[in-house]
Amino acid sequence: xxxxxxxxxxxxxxxxxxxxKFSSNRTMGEAILASGSELVTVALKxxxxxxxxxxxxxxxxxxxxxxxxxxxxxRNAKEAIFAAQLAREALGTNWIKLEIHPDxxxxxxxxxxxxxxxxxxxxxxxxxxxxxxxxxVLCKKLEDAGAAAVMPLGSPIGSNQGLQTREFLRIxxxxxxxxxxxxxxxxxxxxxxxxxxxxxxxxxxxTAIAVANDPIRMAIAFKMAVEAGRxxxxxxxxxxSMGAHASSPLTxxxx
Amino acid sequence: MFSDELxxxxxxxxxxxxxxxxSGDVERAIQKSKDQLTVDDFMALISPAAEPYLEQMAELSxxxxxxxxxxxISMYVPLYLTNSCMNSCVYCGFQHSNPIKRxxxxxxxxxxxxxxxxxxxPFQNLxxxxxxxxxxxGVEYIKNAIWISKPLFNNLSIxxxxxxxxxxxxxxxxxxxxxxxxxxxxxxxxxNVYHPRGMKSKFDWRVNGFDRMGQAGVHKVGMGVLIGxxxxxxxxxxxxxxxxxxxxxxxxxxxxxxxxxxxxxxxxHFQPNVIMTDKEYVQxxxxxxxxxxxxxxxxSTRENKEFRNNILQLGVTSMSAGSKTDPGGYxxxxxxxxxxxxSDERTPQVVENDIRKSGYEVxxxxxxxxxxxxxxxxxx
Numbered sequence: 265x266x267x268x269x270x271x272x273x274x275x276x277x278x279x280x281x282x283x284x285k286f287s288s289n290r291t292m293g294e295a296i297l298a299s300g301s302e303l304v305t306v307a308l309k310x311x312x313x314x315x316x317x318x319x320x321x322x323x324x325x326x327x328x329x330x331x332x333x334x335x336x337x338x339r340n341a342k343e344a345i346f347a348a349q350l351a352r353e354a355l356g357t358n359w360i361k362l363e364i365h366p367d368x369x370x371x372x373x374x375x376x377x378x379x380x381x382x383x384x385x386x387x388x389x390x391x392x393x394x395x396x397x398x399x400x401v402l403c404k405k406l407e408d409a410g411a412a413a414v415m416p417l418g419s420p421i422g423s424n425q426g427l428q429t430r431e432f433l434r435i436x437x438x439x440x441x442x443x444x445x446x447x448x449x450x451x452x453x454x455x456x457x458x459x460x461x462x463x464x465x466x467x468x469x470x471t472a473i474a475v476a477n478d479p480i481r482m483a484i485a486f487k488m489a490v491e492a493g494r495x496x497x498x499x500x501x502x503x504x505s506m507g508a509h510a511s512s513p514l515t516x517x518x519x
Numbered sequence: 520m521f522s523d524e525l526x527x528x529x530x531x532x533x534x535x536x537x538x539x540x541x542s543g544d545v546e547r548a549i550q551k552s553k554d555q556l557t558v559d560d561f562m563a564l565i566s567p568a569a570e571p572y573l574e575q576m577a578e579l580s581x582x583x584x585x586x587x588x589x590x591x592i593s594m595y596v597p598l599y600l601t602n603s604c605m606n607s608c609v610y611c612g613f614q615h616s617n618p619i620k621r622x623x624x625x626x627x628x629x630x631x632x633x634x635x636x637x638x639x640x641p642f643q644n645l646x647x648x649x650x651x652x653x654x655x656x657g658v659e660y661i662k663n664a665i666w667i668s669k670p671l672f673n674n675l676s677i678x679x680x681x682x683x684x685x686x687x688x689x690x691x692x693x694x695x696x697x698x699x700x701x702x703x704x705x706x707x708x709x710x711n712v713y714h715p716r717g718m719k720s721k722f723d724w725r726v727n728g729f730d731r732m733g734q735a736g737v738h739k740v741g742m743g744v745l746i747g748x749x750x751x752x753x754x755x756x757x758x759x760x761x762x763x764x765x766x767x768x769x770x771x772x773x774x775x776x777x778x779x780x781x782x783x784x785x786x787x788h789f790q791p792n793v794i795m796t797d798k799e800y801v802q803x804x805x806x807x808x809x810x811x812x813x814x815x816x817x818x819s820t821r822e823n824k825e826f827r828n829n830i831l832q833l834g835v836t837s838m839s840a841g842s843k844t845d846p847g848g849y850x851x852x853x854x855x856x857x858x859x860x861x862s863d864e865r866t867p868q869v870v871e872n873d874i875r876k877s878g879y880e881v882x883x884x885x886x887x888x889x890x891x892x893x894x895x896x897x898x899x
Contacts, residue, residue, distance in 0.1 A: 284589055285589020286880060308889060310882070368772070471589070475589060
């Protein structure tokens with residue numbers, strides 16, 4: 265399988281994971297290791313940034329696992345920019361997952377603020393991965409603003425509803441010049457497979473692994489699903505047949 | 520303002536509607552609960568007709584809670600700053616006419632309390648509590664307490680008298696995250712029986728305080744009904760209406776619901792009019808989770824250890840531990856009078872271990888001041 269490249273960095277795993285909602289930090293660490301994920305997002309609000317002994321951070325300190333701090337909790341571009349600067353200083357990474365959702369109920373992204381923050385942070389040299397609605401026009405604008413990848417949602421965060429935004433994701437994938445990471449709402453390995461078969465470059469999974477009865481086995485299941493989906497995409501799926509083609513009533517006159 | 524909405528909701532009709540709910544209504548509400556329920560559905564779930572469905576509701580409540588919050592319980596601790604109060608709430612130990620020693624913590628005493636709290640647990644969520652004494656412990660006093668607490672705690676909330684919009688805005692600027700305020704009861708006709716004098720006797724000022732919090736951009740608003748005053752089913756249905764109203768009008772704010780229940784008094788003080796059983800308490804909690812998958816449900820140390828351990832998986836999302844409900848109780852005046860009796864006296868460490876044993880992670884920190892614009896402009 266082709267490696268994924270974001271901002272010049274190569275990833276052999278196309279499964280990104282999250283750190284929230286696990287029943288313990290130990291289970292979280294084991295699940296992430298089992299998933300083979302090389303990019304792990306961490307909410308700034310949950311960790312003691314600047315504290316090397318932070319329990320959550322300690323459990324994901326493995327070679328090959330890169331931190332992707334996220335700004336979950338901020339309500340506008342200004343707050344997001346400040347949080348990103350702080351994360352860079354404290355965690356030593358210029359990668360940032362922009363999450364600006366002023367609506368704490370459905371955690372839907374504010375496109376306008378996300379675009380403004382992406383532009384500002386990209387200028388400051390951040391590798392910006394914005395989380396957004398599956399809005400094809402916004403994705404193009406983010407690309408122009410300097411986003412290193414775009415992260416449209418499959419369905420609302422934590423909803424496990426799968427690819428409810430399928431038709432828009434299709435357009436985004438078709439048009440994008442930066443990697444497309446389907447984030448949020450993927451509740452089953454089959455959802456992840458489907459996104460990868462469609463040509464998504466990666467997926468980000470958190471709730472479905474964290475809340476599973478056995479998070480470690482679920483992490484492995486997602487790993488396999490992502491690989492299967494990607495392999496199918498690279499091998500070029502056959503086109504679905506619309507029905508039998510025994511006779512050609514419309515074109516038989518040509519023969 | 521919500522007081523206008525409330526004019527159109529009849530207490531009596533609501534009570535009748537709840538009592539008329541059938542098992543069919545309950546089953547329909549349960550089936551629909553994957554999507555957002557209406558207050559009418561909520562009434563079915565808290566009605567007597569729903570009692571046979573508790574196990575089914577519990578399973579759904581657990582699943583919805585885990586989906587949204589994960590297998591985690593967020594921890595907070597209260598700090599009572601003063602027991603001085605101009606109100607006369609008939610059920611409260613801090614009422615004005617009660618001849619107890621009144622304490623207003625000084626800056627040094629506040630700092631001592633904060634340090635004492637840090638010794639009992641790695642708390643980051645602090646709830647600052649006062650009585651209503653605008654002259655000696657008003658907005659400036661509260662703001663000062665926020666400034667003192669800020670370096671030690673990432674997330675600060677207050678439970679104080681209702682304030683004006685610009686006062687909430689000022690405190691938010693000073694680094695405040697959340698405001699907790701209990702309406703106590705939504706029965707306007709009976710409200711003054713319990714709150715006869717003082718600012719708290721003004722029903723509309725209190726109930727519209729939530730609008731003012733929303734307008735001021737408070738990040739999180741905690742609502743509450745005190746169980747023991749009026750028919751709890753009707754009262755919490757009113758709170759459900761209020762929650763939906765708030766969510767529609769102040770959509771950037773997070774919400775929590777609280778429904779502390781009074782116990783029968785053994786010392787001749789106020790006797791609750793209503794005693795809520797454990798079963799009813801659980802039913803209410805499950806109903807709230809089915810009604811709203813995202814609302815924070817908070818359970819304090821008013822509830823005892825066994826009960827708190829048993830309800831861990833049923834929908835609760837935040838808990839206090841090690842609480843002292845008297846000003847100075849952690850370090851300065853360990854002998855002062857409590858506002859209410861704490862039933863769960865486990866140390867935060869023991870609570871944490873018990874939560875872990877149930878397969879849940881304890882979250883001490885779920886906010887960071889670096890995410891709050893209002894505060895940063897102050898330090899910049």
